[in-house]
Amino acid sequence: MGTHYLERFFQPRSIAVIGASETPGSVGAQVLDNLVDGSFRGTILPVNPHHRRVRELPCVSRVQALAETPDLAVICVPPRAIHQVVEDCGRKGVRAALILAAGLGEPGTGVKRVEQSVMMTARRHGIRIIGPDWVGLMRPHLGLNATFSRSHALPGQLALVSQSGALTSAVLDWADSRRIGFSAVCSLGDTTDVDYGDVLDYLALDPDTRSILLYVETITDARRFMSGLRAAARLKPVIVMKVGRQQASHRATSSHTGALVGADDAFDAALGRAGAVRVPTVGQLFAAAELLAAGRRLRGDRIAVITNGGGPGIIATDLIAERELQLSELSAATLDTLNEHLPARWPGDNPVDILGDADAERFRNSVSTCLADQGVDGALVILTPQARTEPEATAQALCELDTRRKPVLACWMGGTRIRSAREQFTSAGFPNFATPENAAEALSALSRYRRSQSLLMQVPDASSARSEPDMATAQGIIDAALAAGQTRLTPWQSKSILEAFEIPVSTTVVARSAAEARAAAERLGLPVAVKINSPAITHKRAVDGVRLNVLSGDAVEQAYADILAAVRRARPDVEPDGVSVEPMHTPRHGHEVMLGVVRDPVFGPVISFGSGGSMVEVIRDRAVSLPPLNDFLARDLMVRTRVGRHLRLSEDSRLRREFEHALLRLSDLVCSLPRVTDVDINPVIADPDSGVIAVDARVHIRDSVGDGYSHMAIMPYPRHLTRTETLPDGTRVLLRPIRPEDAAMEEAFIEGLSARSRYYRFMDHMGQVTLPMLVRFTQIDYHREMALVAVDESGQETRQVGVARYVVNPDGRSCEFAIAVADDWQGKGLGRRLMERLMETARDHGLERIEGQVLSANRGMLRLMERLGFSRQRVPGDYSVMQVERALEGHERPAQDYP
Structure with missing residues (x-):
């Protein structure tokens, strides 16, 4: 698999600091200080025409004078000089640059013109850009601190990606006081080039990162964001904090849906589809990340609350209910055991109030008893400092419990008396919180993560495959409406489009006179509903344009006259197009x-x-x-x-x-x-x-909103790739992209392969096909991978007889393929046809090369690769495997997929 195109940012062996300086307070001085003082493990190359040496390091006047081409350039020059510096970097062969220049947004600098000019130059030379207007990048375990912040990060396994430099600095300071470490810290700034999707794509496979924290202000490329987020969230927890909860869009007054659904709802929906978890505060951002990174998981939403105070227990109960969790119903056996250990005056239910005189042993017994209950999925333990309370001893008792299967969260409320106990928890890595609100929110985050991950693991039923809609009718209605200047369709037009997609609708007849309305009503059957018909009026009731349960022909004619008169009074600017007449639907239990x-x-x-x-x-x-x-x-x-x-x-x-x-x-x-x-x-x-x-x-x-699926954040099923192929022996087979509903068919296909064919495909003696494997094979992101299945529909049951798939490599320019054909279909030319279609699809996606690995013993596959123009060579260190690859001629790279 190729090197990721962001590798030079996150794993640089050499860094050029362009604008390096010793002037106190300058960006170049702070960046250089951070790199030198942080003991960066690579080579630091200062560039500044006014210095021979900086911080005891030799300094050259310009990029071209460097003795080597750096992996990464950190640009700390004034805005007017950025364009020339990027040009110099391109000529030197630099392929990654951080722009830390201050003042790009100052009046008179022409920020947009500067950015556009810089990006055009960068693209011409193949340079990836992070910035401008950002803090920088840190990789603590490498000693890499390419920022102008005075904050430092400890090494750890959390990655922080933020759009706000100020927030990044504040979070680093907050984390340092709590000894929280990071695998990477990236402040993205304006996301002119590299954005969230790119960084998430890299961090998904970063072995030093166990969980990812995102601070989001705006998303500029939803498709890239969703693709990267879904890839990362499948492999490790992603916790998101987003600010700027926006109001409903400008269409809020034009439809009920628009009034209900705002931009923040769309963001929540996006996170739900990706398997990420949203939290409201910085504290919860870290709390959720620490819980998930430590392997804490909820298997359900049933929570036991153990407390030495009735008030905090009631507060926790309310908080749990508000966050769509539930109190556990303790079993009779659990209650019997608690009765043996607790004073007779305890309330006898969940929340388990073990009373104010509870010592450490009473806490230990009560918590362990609740955890043993099969109806308990997790526990919240609340301690308030009272006369006989033992905060430190109780903390130690909790830390000694086995909480691997069921998470336990501690909430030690108070200040001075519980400070050392909370330090005990922190040192032991035991999740602890200052308030019940924070603890409940952390439990809620665990619950949302469980739910989002379970959705990712669902396998749809094959029966959900649907017939083709009547696209010609739907497109014709839209074409005619746009030609007439409409932006809203009439109810009749709208229902006709719904009918074209087999959504059941009531019959609608448009009447342009009272007599037509009466005839329509008598034909449909009384009673009827009579409504104003005008694309200019959305909310018909607001203009008194609706009459329901009209029982007679005379009443229909009167309704027609009354509606038109009412509408003309309310909207004299609108000329109604008659009324619509519909049968009344008043089912008894509707x-x-x-x-x-x-x-x-x-x-x-x-x-x-x-x-x-x-x-x-x-x-x-x-x-x-x-x-x-x-x-x-x-x-x-x-x-x-x-x-x-x-x-x-x-x-x-x-x-x-x-x-x-x-x-x-x-x-x-x-x-x-x-x-x-x-x-x-x-x-x-x-x-x-x-x-x-x-x-x-x-x-x-509306017209001119893009072609194909450009309006979608998640790439839908690419139906246009479906085609029927005729093999050399005349056999017909359907080739189409795989879909989630194919899980059972995919499982049968893999199970039906011979041991040899399985070994050739997976290069391993694979055992039983697991559910995660099926999900991974069938629920693919069509934006970054493709799987074409060959389906035989000639028998009584549809059968998968082959599959070819590619996954885009981290370099963004090439892909890695795999192919398998059912044993009884080998030798028919199906493998070649699958590979030809796969290469065609990869080329149309803008990829430049396709590569793969084939076992040396798989002579049939190697012969196919040779016929298809692949080169081959042995994999160094493993002579049982051949590396095969070829260029995809005529590829056209979509501009939005750069690189």
Whole structure:
């Protein structure tokens, strides 16, 4: 696997400090001091035309005069000189640069012009840039402190990535007082080039990093951010703190969905899809990171609270409930054991109040008894200093307990009397907190991490594969509406698009006279609903434009006249296009539900589900998720709402299946139609007997929003790569990208390979296929990898007969491939066809080279590689393996994927 393109930043062997100085207070002086005083293990190369020596190090006048090409350039010059310095670095062959120059944003410096000029030069020379306007980069175990901060970091296993230099300095000072160490500290600044996604991609595979802390202000490239975040969160805990909780977008007044879903909801949804955990404060950022990095995990949400004070126990109970955790129901056996050890006057339930005179032994017995209960997943132990309390002895007793399977968090409340006990906890690495609020938030973070990771491990059912929508009809409606100058579709147009994606809707007939309205009502069957029909009016009730349960033809005609008169009074600027007439849907047990989509400016479409009707903005019962959805994600979205729990959508039922279908189809709609920006389906009537039907809908559109999937933060399933191939013997086989629903088929394929074929594919005598393996093989990030499966559909059951996959290497320019073909399909030319399509896909993705390793004994594969133009050579030190590779001619690198 190739070297990661950020390796020069995080593992430099030599650093040029351009602008190095001894002038007190200058950026160049502080950076050089930090590198020298930090005992950087590589070579430091000062560059400054005004000095011969700096800090006893030889100094050259310009980059070209350096005796060697440095791995990393740290640029500490005034803004006016940056462009020339970057040009000099490029000519010298430097490929990584940190810009620490101060004053880029000062009036008169032309910050945007400077940045654009610098980035154009950097791209021309293939230089990656971090900065400007940032603090710098630290790798404590290397002695690397390439910052102008006076703060230092201890070596450790936490990586901190921050957009704020001030926050970075404050966090380092805070961490130093608590002896918290770091594997890396990176302050990204303006993220002009290298951003969160790039750094997360590197840290995901960094062996020195066990968990990652992010401080986020803004996201500039959602696709890269999500791709890097998902890759990192699969391998190690990622804890995120985001500030600037924004209000709902400017569309808040144009749809119910827009009023409910804001930018911060989109960010939360993004973290949920990636498997990361969000926390509200710096203290919780470290608390959650330490808990997760130490291997503390919750297997469920049932918490036992053990306390020597009733008040703190009640506080903890409220906090646990507020954070969607639950108090454990202690078993009869546990209560019997507690009764034996506790005074008779203890309350006898959870929270376990062991009373104010509890000594260390009473604490120890009570905690160990609760941990032994199978209904307890974790414990919060609260101590308040009272007359007979033993803070230090009790802390020691807790530290001696086995808490590996069930996390125990300590909350020693107070000040002077418990200070030494808290130091005991810290020295022992035992999680401890000053307040019940902080402890409860840490437990909540563990719970959210468990839930997000469990979602990543879900394997969707193959039955969730869906038929193709009627794209021609949907595209035709949008084309016609845009040609007419519409940005909002009428209810009839909106419902027609929903119908094209098989979302059930009520029949709508547009009537442009009272007589047409009456005829439509009699044809549909009375009673009916009559509503104003105008793309300019979103909230029809606000203009008195709705009449429900109209019972007769005469009443329909009167409703027509009354609605048009009311609308003309309320909106004289609007010329209504008649009314829409719909059959009334008033099922006996019906509930109003809302499905919607709002376009977030950063993360693209956000899907929401929740309580519907005219009071949705008051009830505010909704959950959100980023598309594309699968069946598990759709169910999770439903059960996170009160209406979903009320309708028991977690249970297999007609309602659950129909809502699941509607959400999956809504996901297909927003993935496939980039010109659709917002969708408001409200109300959707849900009845256990008659099922689900959308009664009203409104779709918002706009032109020129990009092509393909550019509007998506998460790359959807690339359907366009599906094709049917005919092999040389006339056999037809379907080649398509793998999807999560293929898990069972993938498992059967691997299990069906002979021992030899398995060994050739995995270079190991692999045993049983595990669930994590299946998830890894089938739930792929199409932005950074691809797997093409060959499917035989000729028999009674669909069968996978081959697979070829590539993963983009850390250098961002090449990929590593693997291929396997079922034993009974070998020799038919399927392997060659799979490899040709895989190389074509990699080339279209902008990759330059494809490489892989093949066992020397696998002569058939080596012959195929030779026919496909691969070169080969033995892997040094392992003569049983051949390295094969070739260039992907005609590759076109997408500008957004640089490098």
